[in-house]
Amino acid sequence: MPSYRKMWKARHDAVVKIFGGWEESFTRLRQFMLALCKHNPDSSFLIEDDPLFVNNKLKPENRVFDRIFWAFKQTIEGFKHCRLVIFIDSTFLYGNYKGCLFCATGLDGNKHIFPIAWAIVDCENTRNWDWFMSCLRVFVTDQSDICVISDRHIAIKKAMQQDWWQPPNGHHRYCLRHVLSNYNTKFKNPDMKEALRKAAHQIQKKKFYDAMDTIKSEHPDTFEWARNIPLEKWTHSHDGGKRYGSMTTNTVESVNGMLKGIRALPITTMVEKIFFQCVQYFDTRRTTFREQLQLGFNLTPACRQIMNENLNEANSLNVRLFNRDCGEFEVWKDRTGDNHIVKLYERTCTCEKFQEIRIPCSHVIAACQSMSINYEQYVSNYYTLERTLKCYEWQFHALGHHDDWPTDNDPILVSDPNRKRSKGRPTSLRKMNEMDWMVIQKRGDPSKIH
Structure with missing residues (x-):
């Protein structure tokens, strides 16, 4: 039987043979995005790069890839008909180069995930989240009263302090699962954690306060911990209806799970696969809702x-x-x-x-x-089915043969050698916490945890 090292190398070589090398993929990225925008007009992308120095000498014919943001015209237009809620999250890449994939999603009228925009960056920090949230405003939506649901990452909280995400333009809310996970890390008290969960789901303020009074009498430390989090950020009762009932970021995490296999591919192939998945997703949803309308239904x-x-x-x-x-x-x-x-x-x-x-x-x-x-x-x-169908009414168009793609006249993009992963098998599964074990117990299938 071949060794694990040989099997892993064979897999790596197969990816290179089918999709091309990782370094080559960076050189094709801009041309692919130009072709995408040519055949799907008004789609948006932004690539940021840095100058390349070799032996302290500038090489003007090359630029080092830094990060990319993109959103399809179809998702930009479709989001106008979704509820005013955006879920954001990140997930790591585990190909030859380190990095993170940022994702923003919404919900259509049938509680289906609606993809909005993506970004590939080097890591999850304030610089990148601030940039991603700015790109959402510039390229995707200028609507006011939008609710953004995320975990409590300090970089996201700082990004949400931008003027165009402050009330009444935007409202930041926390994913309840992550709030409870933070609590569990500090106290490891499952009974009080469940009590907090029930309190957070109370819609009436009186019932919420009654639940919190019980928590205060049984475990004052839990009460004090929860009181330090603004109530509008994590409770139904003080939300003001901004969440439309959505308490977690499960939707965007489902997308991350769907993209698990893609995240090990070269960068241009990764973007291309996301494009093709959206094509199929839109066609399926469009067909389903049209059939519902033909059956005489008005609501989802x-x-x-x-x-x-x-x-x-x-x-x-x-x-x-x-x-x-x-x-x-x-x-x-x-x-x-x-x-x-x-x-x-x-x-x-x-x-x-x-x-x-x-x-x-x-x-x-x-x-x-x-x-x-x-x-x-x-x-x-x-x-309404009519409005939900409008989320998916913009159809995608094929990109044609790559020989007919627009010429990229900008300096050649190259990979950042500092992001190249060290030798050895990259970790493909993140460390699991109690949120994952709850899912395992419900599904009974550890292989579905990504």
């Missing part, structure tokens, strides 16, 4: 499921009309004694679920049914 399947669940619950509720002119109702359930105030014209309910995800809660549905009002009119436009 995910929205319809939530509505059906709320409708079943609404059938057991009691309703009292208080003001017909402003659409004010009191809604309650006999068994629990809980009662809520619905104001249809203001689109509010004191349970706050309606304001959080912009889909009628059971109380709103009950109030509408009592007056024979069509409650679907109170569903946010983001959840």
